[in-house]
Amino acid sequence: MEKIFEQSWRWYGPHDPVNLSSIKQAGANGVVTALHHIPVGEVWSIDEIEKRKSLLEESNKNNPFPLHWNVVESLPVHEHIKQGRPDRDDHIEKYKVSLKNLGKCGVTRICYNFMPVLDWLRTNVKYRLEDGSTALLHNLEDLIIFDLYILKRNNAAEDYAADMVKKAKVKYSEMKAEELEILKKSLLMALPGDEKGFTLEKLRKGLRDYEGISAQQLRENLVYFLSEIIPVAEEAGVKMAIHPDDPPWPVMGLPRVVSQASDLEYIFRKVPQNANGLTFCSGSLGASEQNNLTEIISNFYERIHFVHLRSVQREANSRFYEANHLEGSAGMYKLVRTFYELQKKYNREPVPMRPDHGHEMLADQEKNYYPGYSAIGRLRGLAELRGLEFGIINTLENK
Ligand code: DNO
Numbered sequence: 001m002e003k004i005f006e007q008s009w010r011w012y013g014p015h016d017p018v019n020l021s022s023i024k025q026a027g028a029n030g031v032v033t034a035l036h037h038i039p040v041g042e043v044w045s046i047d048e049i050e051k052r053k054s055l056l057e058e059s060n061k062n063n064p065f066p067l068h069w070n071v072v073e074s075l076p077v078h079e080h081i082k083q084g085r086p087d088r089d090d091h092i093e094k095y096k097v098s099l100k101n102l103g104k105c106g107v108t109r110i111c112y113n114f115m116p117v118l119d120w121l122r123t124n125v126k127y128r129l130e131d132g133s134t135a136l137l138h139n140l141e142d143l144i145i146f147d148l149y150i151l152k153r154n155n156a157a158e159d160y161a162a163d164m165v166k167k168a169k170v171k172y173s174e175m176k177a178e179e180l181e182i183l184k185k186s187l188l189m190a191l192p193g194d195e196k197g198f199t200l201e202k203l204r205k206g207l208r209d210y211e212g213i214s215a216q217q218l219r220e221n222l223v224y225f226l227s228e229i230i231p232v233a234e235e236a237g238v239k240m241a242i243h244p245d246d247p248p249w250p251v252m253g254l255p256r257v258v259s260q261a262s263d264l265e266y267i268f269r270k271v272p273q274n275a276n277g278l279t280f281c282s283g284s285l286g287a288s289e290q291n292n293l294t295e296i297i298s299n300f301y302e303r304i305h306f307v308h309l310r311s312v313q314r315e316a317n318s319r320f321y322e323a324n325h326l327e328g329s330a331g332m333y334k335l336v337r338t339f340y341e342l343q344k345k346y347n348r349e350p351v352p353m354r355p356d357h358g359h360e361m362l363a364d365q366e367k368n369y370y371p372g373y374s375a376i377g378r379l380r381g382l383a384e385l386r387g388l389e390f391g392i393i394n395t396l397e398n399k
Contacts, residue, residue: 103236355381
C-alpha cells in the first residue's frame with residue numbers, strides 16, 4: 001500500500017493568505033475548499049463552482065503535481081432547516097440543487113455540520129504553550145464567565161454544575177478587563193470562512209431562536225433533512241460527511257446531537273445509505289473522554305468519507321487545548337494504524353485527510369491568520385502525520 005490518506009489542505013479561496021503554490025509545497029494535492037462568498041442558504045451555481053475549479057486548474061498548468069478540489073468544507077445548512085421552520089423545505093430544495101451541481105462538476109465529497117448557531121468554540125484562540133507557539137484553548141470555566149457575565153443569558157447558571165458556577169464566579173471577580181476582552185473576542189469570532197463574526201446582540205438572537213427546541217427535536221430535524229438529501233446525493237454520486245460537534249456537548253443552552261457514538265449510530269440507522277457518512281474529526285470527538293476514537297473508526301469505517309486529524313490535550317473540568325498532532329490525548333499512532341488496517345481489509349482508496357488546525361509558530365506569529373489555519377503550524381502537522389503514515393506502511397509491510 002502506498003498511502004492511507006489523500007493528503008489535503010483547507011483553502012479558504014482566493015483571499016486565503018496561504019496560496020495554492022504554498023499548498024503544493026506543503027505536500028498536499030487535495031484541496032478542501034468552499035464558496036464562502038455565497039450566503040448560507042443560496043444555491044451554488046455550476047458557474048460559481050467552475051470558477052473555483054478553474055483557479056486550481058490555472059495553478060496546475062505545467063505542474064507535474066496537480067491539485068484537485070476533493071472535498072467541500074462546508075456546504076452550510078440554513079438555521080431554518082435545523083430549527084424545522086415552516087420554510088425548511090424551500091431551503092432543503094436549494095441545498096439539493098447545490099449538491100447536484102457539485103456532483104455534475106465532479107466535486108463529490110461534502111462536509112457539513114448540524115450545530116445550532118455556533119460552530120467550533122474556543123475561549124482563547126492564542127493560548128501560549130511552553131515552546132512559545134500559540135494554540136486554541138477551550139476552558140469551560142471561562143465559557144461560564146462569558147455566558148453569565150458578558151452575554152448575561154437568562155438562567156444560564158442552570159445549565160452548568162453548581163461547583164463550576166462557583167469557581168467561575170471567583171475567577172471572574174479576579175479577572176482584568178483585558179482578559180475579559182480576549183474571552184469575549186474569542187467567543188464572538190466568526191466561523192471559518194466568514195469574516196463578519198458575532199455581536200453579543202446577534203448571538204442572543206441566535207440563541208433565542210432555539211428556545212423550546214430540544215435535543216430530540218433537533219435530532220428529528222436532522223433526520224428529516226437527511227432523508228430528503230441523501231437519496232439526491234446518492235443519485236448525484238456525492239458522499240455527505242457530517243462533521244461532529246466541537247466541543248461534543250451542549251453549549252450555551254443549545255442542544256448538540258452529533259457528539260458521540262450513539263448519536264452517529266442513530267443517524268446512520270435512520271438513514272442507512274452509504275452516502276450518509278461522517279467526517280471523522282479526532283479533535284472534536286476526542287475532546288470527550290467518553291468517545292473511544294479507535295472504536296468509532298472501526299464501527300463507522302465505511303462511512304468515513306473525510307478525515308480531520310488533530311489531537312487535543314484533555315484536562316480536568318472540560319478544559320482542553322490543541323496539542324501537537326502526535327501528542328495530546330488522541331493517541332495518533334493508534335488512530336492512523338487503525339485506518340491502515342481497515343483500509344487493507346476493505347481495500348478502499350485513500351480517504352482525503354487534512355491536518356486540522358496547527359499552532360501559530362515561527363514567522364507566522366507576525367501574521368494575521370484565521371486561528372488554527374496558519375501555514376507553518378499546519379505544515380508541521382501534515383509533515384508529522386505523513387511521517388507517521390510512512391512509518392506505519394513501511395514497518396507493517398517490511399519494506
Ligand atoms: C474548524 C472546522 C469546522 C468545520 C465545520 C464543518 O476548524 O473543523 O469549522 O469546518 O464544522 O461543517
